[in-house]
Amino acid sequence: MIEKLLVDEFEILENDGQYGLSFVFDDEPIDTAEFLYDGRNCGILIRNGKKALIFTNIVDDLRPKLLASPELMIIEMKREGDTEDDIAQSYMCDVTKVDEIPVDDTLPDALYDMLEEIHDVYGDEGVKAITEKVWKIQ
Numbered sequence: 001m002i003e004k005l006l007v008d009e010f011e012i013l014e015n016d017g018q019y020g021l022s023f024v025f026d027d028e029p030i031d032t033a034e035f036l037y038d039g040r041n042c043g044i045l046i047r048n049g050k051k052a053l054i055f056t057n058i059v060d061d062l063r064p065k066l067l068a069s070p071e072l073m074i075i076e077m078k079r080e081g082d083t084e085d086d087i088a089q090s091y092m093c094d095v096t097k098v099d100e101i102p103v104d105d106t107l108p109d110a111l112y113d114m115l116e117e118i119h120d121v122y123g124d125e126g127v128k129a130i131t132e133k134v135w136k137i138q
Contacts, residue, residue: 004052012062013075019066020073021045024080025053026088033074033093039067042103045074045093056103069095 010023021035030048037043040063045053058066072095076088119127
């Protein structure tokens with residue numbers, strides 16, 4: 001049976017048409033890896049055939065690019081407090097396109113919650129300033 005783990009914090013990196021996925025995870029050395037992706041909200045990294053790392057809330061503008069990518073660099077970072085190099089290990093894995101990963105798209109809810117928190121702290125004027133500067137919404 002495969003152990004399923006939700007990865008809450010991760011970063012998708014782009015460099016000259018190549019993509020990488022960086023997250024905190026310091027586990028056994030890698031033997032095999034495959035990234036399953038349907039072009040929507042969620043991707044799943046199958047690691048050594050034992051663990052399924054689930055990545056949700058993949059941002060909209062990266063979804064088609066990630067789906068079109070044949071491979072992905074995985075960068076596993078050490079946990080906070082480790083004193084040596086920050087990277088535990090990095091490796092390339094194939095991106096396997098699947099029909100559907102049955103996970104609801106939670107990105108709109110996550111963005112709404114984030115804006116609510118910003119509003120609670122900075123009020124209407126703060127939200128207005130952020131939307132104008134970041135999203136160029138007038």
